[in-house]
Amino acid sequence: MPVEQRVIGGGAKIGGPKIGGAKIGAPAPEPEPEPKKSKKKLVLIAVVLVVLIAGAAAWWFLLRPSGAPAEPAAEPEPEKGEVLAVEPVSLNLADGHYLRLGFSLQLTADAREAPDPAVAVDHAIELFSGRTVEEISDPKKRAALRDELAAELSEAYEGEVMAVYLTNYVTQ
Template identity: 60%
Template sequence: MPIEQRVIGGGQKIGGGKIGGGATAKEAPAPEPEAKKKGKKGLLIGIIAGVLVLGGAAAYYFLGMAGGGDAEAAEPPPEPGEVVAVEPISLNLAQGHYLRLGFSLQMTVEAGGHGAPDTGKAVDAAIALFSGKTVAEISDPETRDTLKGEFLHQLEELYHGEVMDVYLTNYVTQ
């Protein structure tokens, strides 16, 4: 009886090779779909990395601009100079009440070259800001802090940036 031979895949015969049908000397190449999956994973990782890099660059650019640009271009804060005390003044409040207000001006070092500052501008600004307020407005800590902030802003403008801070040294209502 004749022996039947069948061809499988790359020309291998049944029973050709080692006994037991084990692996042949020639290995079959890896299937293509797995290679394509790895390619898609690599592409996806590359896209994600690119988006993260671009996002980081955009954040650095915009936050750097909001922060004033380069750190080298930022102006250093002024150095504190002498503290100038202003004599306490009495201010008229609403409804016949009074405020006894004393304050000191924290000057910058650069302001020291001009001699003693004219405190008349500061007193005038205090009178304009605090006069006519009610005792309730003046006594409330939040309102007092807001008024102090407004007063400091006015002093910075009046003295062209030579005043760094203002300290309330006398604050009595009657």
């Protein structure tokens, strides 16, 4: 009996490409050449980057405007002059209490003449009157009040008073 042979292919048609995808007798396609990176291009890019970084660094350290304006030179501390004693005064505090306050004014060396102490007494009355005994007895608060009085008197006497010293400070 005659034997029949069959070839089973993966969907290949007669006259179509054979297994492997190429026709018999057709030349094999050439592989695409890989793009070559030029060493000249890489060197050029590196040089450009180095120049940009050097320019940015030069601008940052040499030409950049500073964030804060230049500080003016600090004025030197005025020289101490004479000390003017102010007569103690009694001040009314809250809740019927009293404060006996005596102080001296440290004048600057370039003060024209001894200032009138009435202005200093007026500022002291305004600052200390009406406060509670607890408030003025606290050492930190007392120092803050003294410094505030010194600042007010420096302004009132146009810079001729540079400090205030408490010489009498009694509460009742």
